[in-house]
Amino acid sequence: MAATPQAVSHLLPLQPFPPYPLSPSSRGRTGARHRREESYIACSKGLRRSPDDYHATLKALNSKGRTPRKSLGQHYMLNDDINEQLVNTAGVKEGDVVLEIGPGTGSLTNVLIGAGATVLAIEKDPNMASIVAERFAETNQLRVLREDFVRCHIHSHISSFLASIESDMKPRCAKVVSNIPFNISTDVVKQILPMGDIFSEVVLLLQEETAVRLVVSALGTSEYRPINIFVNFYSVPEYKFNVPRTNFFPQPNVDAAVVMFRLKKAADYPPVSSTQSFFSMVNSAFNGKRKMLRKSLQHLCTAVEIEKALEEVGLPTTSHG
Secondary structure, three states: OOOOHHHHHHHOOOEOOOOEOOOHHHHOOOOHHHHOOOOEEEEOOOOOOOOOOHHHHHHHHHOOOOOOOHHHOOOEEOOHHHHHHHHHHOOOOOOOEEEEEOOOOOHHHHHHHHOOOEEEEEEOOHHHHHHHHHHOOOOOOEEEEEOOHHHOOHHHHHHHHHHHEOOOOOOOOEEEEEEOOHHHHHHHHHHHOOOOOOEEEEEEEEEHHHHHHHHOOOOOOOOOOHHHHHHHHHEEEEEEEEEOHHHEEOOOOOOEEEEEEEEOOHHHOOOOOOHHHHHHHHHHHHHOOOOEHHHHOOOOOOHHHHHHHHHHOOOOOOOEO
């Protein structure tokens, strides 16, 4: 029988962020006031488990009576070598703090913990949150936050998580390493990339087509979009390697690929007076692709100002979007 959200809450009490690691007394505080606050599942210290494969994944899902949910974009990684490559690409080492989005059955979490990272995993599905928390119940290197990533305040969560770590070598920034659901790829990129103050590297396993569109699309081509300007404004992206669809369960209809984003600090962003105004201008220019820029941007600047700006960068005043 599948565990209900109520059953999960009973098995895994909700708590606010305490100092890390947890003391025995703090693990027992599960009053109503704590349950109403943002929640996580804390797990105590242990060793890395054996690698994941098809049978291990099915066993984990069957333990909760679960099947992959198409609405959540759930495709589970079956090849532990791919997980190793993800972790190596991010340069994860002992003492690193890593955000993992959608840990699923914990196959990537397993490798991250084995590399010595402390992991904050965000999982929307309460049954999967239960699976991954129970799997690593003997390690203090994992906390599972049961929340929808696209709706949560990730900056606040990571800041609190970093501050809660008790270590002489407390990391100043975290990394993101995730095999994310394909259907939230753009949401994740838009939310994470402007956070260069708390994240250094972001390594994502994306749909192949999305990875190519984000990183490889060249200026002046029909594939170039506002998202490419966004990505390069906030990061230095790099396409790393292809991942065939046969490595997933259930097998998707497309291949995947791994992309690495090295996030920029605010001082390294292109010099614009307002990022909001800048991206508003970018979107307007792309929305009016067949119009001259002095027309499509006239709600932002006068035609004379636009023509002068075009001349200053060596473009004709009749340039189109």
